[in-house]
């Protein structure tokens with residue numbers, strides 16, 4: 001089979017870049033979801049008559065291909081049992097924790113694996129139908145690691161790229177996986193395998209050598225059939241200019257002032273914004289803040305914490321447990337430390353549009369990003385992009401990919417509560433000149449390395 005479709009660039013991702021919304025009159029439409037990936041790829045997609053293959057996020061519905069704001073979208077159907085086994089199971093109960101340092105215990109179930117294979121095959125078949133002869137196909141993330149090899153079998157004429165948005169673990173962890181060889185072989189179907197950090201790329205190359213026995217030279221792996229696979233790092237970023245432009249709007253400035261006002265005009269505002277995920281270190285960070293209040297290093301008149309926790313993967317057991325733990329802790333700290341009209345931690349279990357996020361970034365004196373492990377962490381970069389005033393302090397985990405670029409943040413080890421307390425206090429007390437110096441340096445980095453450049457670099461290398 002070759003050249004049955006017409007798209008010269010095909011993106012294959014677990015999710016389509018749209019969300020299903022129900023209008024007031026009960027009708028259903030699609031709204032563009034605000035990811036950086038789609039923003040970056042949109043211009044290239046238009047030029048190349050591109051198509052995006054992905055799941056709608058809703059189980060059991062068959063949706064015909066459709067156009068949304070000039071993008072051609074090709075929905076994949078997942079049954080409810082596939083949502084349980086492929087998505088919640090193997091993707092988010094096995095791979096997600098395993099690839100994040102096993103901060104939660106990964107579960108290994110043979111039925112989950114079978115579903116993962118089956119669904120990956122469905123994505124690969126669809127990509128094979130949609131892609132034009134010699135087209136470029138770019139497969140995204142851990143949910144689809146078998147697609148590159150499956151697709152190459154169907155369509156050897158294609159250029160196939162793969163990008164992993166999360167960390168790629170060392171052998172000490174990866175080797176637990178009963179299907180480790182199949183995953184490595186799946187990825188080797190690509191011509192180019194991209195990682196967030198050089199460390200992930202070298203973990204992969206080392207595993208390919210050790211487990212499959214292929215030769216490798218720097219970032220090139222030599223396959224016996226003569227093909228070459230490159231494995232290299234492309235740290236992802238955001239549309240930094242768009243974030244800055246948004247932060248500069250009068251509406252966002254007014255909303256930022258209003259937020260501070262509604263918080264009771266404390267001297268300083270700490271902010272956390274995360275998907276409610278156990279990799280993000282939300283619990284430990286709030287504990288650190290709570291202890292600073294308890295021990296009178298801070299007072300609620302001086303400082304409050306706003307924690308936005310975006311609902312995520314809510315049917316997965318470990319996410320439910322985490323939510324309960326965090327909410328119990330927030331209740332306890334607020335009960336012990338709050339006063340009437342002055343809440344220590346404003347906890348928001350909700351997701352917000354970009355404008356509100358930009359306003360929160362502008363309102364926050366100290367942004368606290370403390371994951372135990374994170375592929376990159378775009379919230380840290382968004383905060384920096386929004387601080388065109390060269391003010392604000394970023395407290396950042398050394399285990400976030402972003403820490404390799406944002407060296408001027410207050411870097412912390414999130415396992416070290418005392419260390420985190422010290423960093424929060426340093427960021428809290430930093431003088432304006434120190435803040436400006438650090439912020440300026442970080443802004444230079446992210447303005448030069450935005451998501452458009454990331455996509456262009458990857459695609460140029462792939463082609």
Ligand code: G6P
Nearest residue numbers: 014015092141142165166312313
């Ligand atoms: C991470 C992953 C993405 C995923 C996102 C949201 O950023 O790398 O692949 O789409 O989380 O998670 P969800 O399970 O809701 O798609």
